[in-house]
Amino acid sequence: MYRNTIINRIVETKIMAIVRVETVERAMEIAEGCLAGGVDCLEISYTLPNAGEVISALNKQYGDRLVIGAGTVLDSETARLAILAGAKFVIAPNYKEEVCRLCNRYQIPYMPGCTSMTEMIEAMEAGAAMIKAFPISGYYGPGLVPTLKTPLPYMPILSSGGVTLKNVGTWADTAIDCIGVGSLLTKGTTEEITENARQLKSAFSA
Structure with a gap:
């Protein structure tokens, strides 16, 4: 996939599951539930050591039906390993210039976590594809979006939490x-995840 194609898929879907799992089998159950509910973007967190294995397995099983990316990518070494495993995008709780450069080199969208306008603008200037409002979206809620978009209406925002x-x-x-x-898209049975995904998706089609 080209960088713009990946970004368009993410923006069209509107919802991304943030996944932390200890087994590939559980990742498959979550993926099935998300897909059945209309969510085809999954972030696999590198807080667990098997993240690369999960990314590779999901890509092999679902191909382009899912857009699989890597989360909690704190450094360029992890970013490169994630890309080699098949990650189509890279997300972090922080902004790191070295990670941004590496992702741009391989045309992989990078979405760093930023808390201030200065940090957000610097990340965009360096080539970040989207700004992850972290951890501030969990604190301020939906009102955060117009606050940020008023001075920067062209800034793509990914919320995280809340x-x-x-x-x-x-x-x-x-x-x-x-x-x-x-948790709405990663806890419970596959059927419960499907129902949660459907309700989340319906909010954007109402």
């Missing part, structure tokens, strides 16, 4: 580009 089935409609009413969702 999204529930009760408030997702409020998020959908903002100009958010994508919302990252954890």
